[in-house]
Amino acid sequence: MILCLGLMGCMGASSPVKIQKNKNYTLYLPGPPWHRVPDAQTKLDADHAFIKPSSGSTMYVRSECNLYKDASLNQLSMGLRRLFQDVSVLEKKEQQLAKRAALSTIFMGKLDGVKVKVNTVVLKKNSCYFDFVFVALPKSFVRDTPAFSKFVKTFSL
Numbered sequence: 001m002i003l004c005l006g007l008m009g010c011m012g013a014s015s016p017v018k019i020q021k022n023k024n025y026t027l028y029l030p031g032p033p034w035h036r037v038p039d040a041q042t043k044l045d046a047d048h049a050f051i052k053p054s055s056g057s058t059m060y061v062r063s064e065c066n067l068y069k070d071a072s073l074n075q076l077s078m079g080l081r082r083l084f085q086d087v088s089v090l091e092k093k094e095q096q097l098a099k100r101a102a103l104s105t106i107f108m109g110k111l112d113g114v115k116v117k118v119n120t121v122v123l124k125k126n127s128c129y130f131d132f133v134f135v136a137l138p139k140s141f142v143r144d145t146p147a148f149s150k151f152v153k154t155f156s157l
Contacts, residue, residue: 025063025098025130028154030147034059052147055140058133059148061155065128073103076122076129084109084118097123098157108138117141121152130155 029036030050037049037060049060068076073094081087087109095102102123109116114137121132132155134148 024157026154026156027061027151030059030151034147050151052140052144055136055144057136057140057144059135059151061130061132061151063128063130068129069124069127071124071129073101073122073124076124076131077103077105077120080120080122080131080133081105081107081109081118084111084116086110095121097121097152098125098155100125100157111135119145119148125157 027048029048033054034050034052037046037051037058044060044062046060046062049058051058068079071079077092081089084107087107089105089107091104091106093104095104100123102121104119104121106117106119109118116135117138118136119134119141123130132148132152134145136144
């Protein structure tokens with residue numbers, strides 16, 4: 001229902017599994033009721049993207065190396081907020097993730113005219129940055145946040 005953030009045909013169940021990508025990070029993927037979005041169907045160049053069909057909530061992780069290597073965590077976070085309209089930041093806090101400084105931001109905004117509540121987490125290591133994004137309808141945000149929190153907390157470098 002919600003966006004799929006440009007992720008079309010969001011289908012395919014996945015079970016919690018430890019993965020490693022060429023950028024040398026590991027995390028556990030969410031299982032049912034979250035469904036993996038096939039790589040070919042994401043317009044965001046996400047490493048891994050998921051949708052919960054019953055609520056329309058989506059989450060993804062994306063990593064990039066040698067791009068924006070001089071950007072601060074705040075600048076990276078602001079870059080993610082540019083995907084939305086009428087943004088109102090509700091909470092911003094620094095935290096540790098994978099033994100690195102990270103910035104978590106929760107905000108309200110609109111995507112394609114639909115009100116959404118969003119949580120982003122960004123961190124950097126050397127010339128690489130990693131961003132996690134969770135998007136939900138406001139009524140689904142609290143209910144679906146634990147899956148996103150677990151997704152983020154299992155990340156390691």
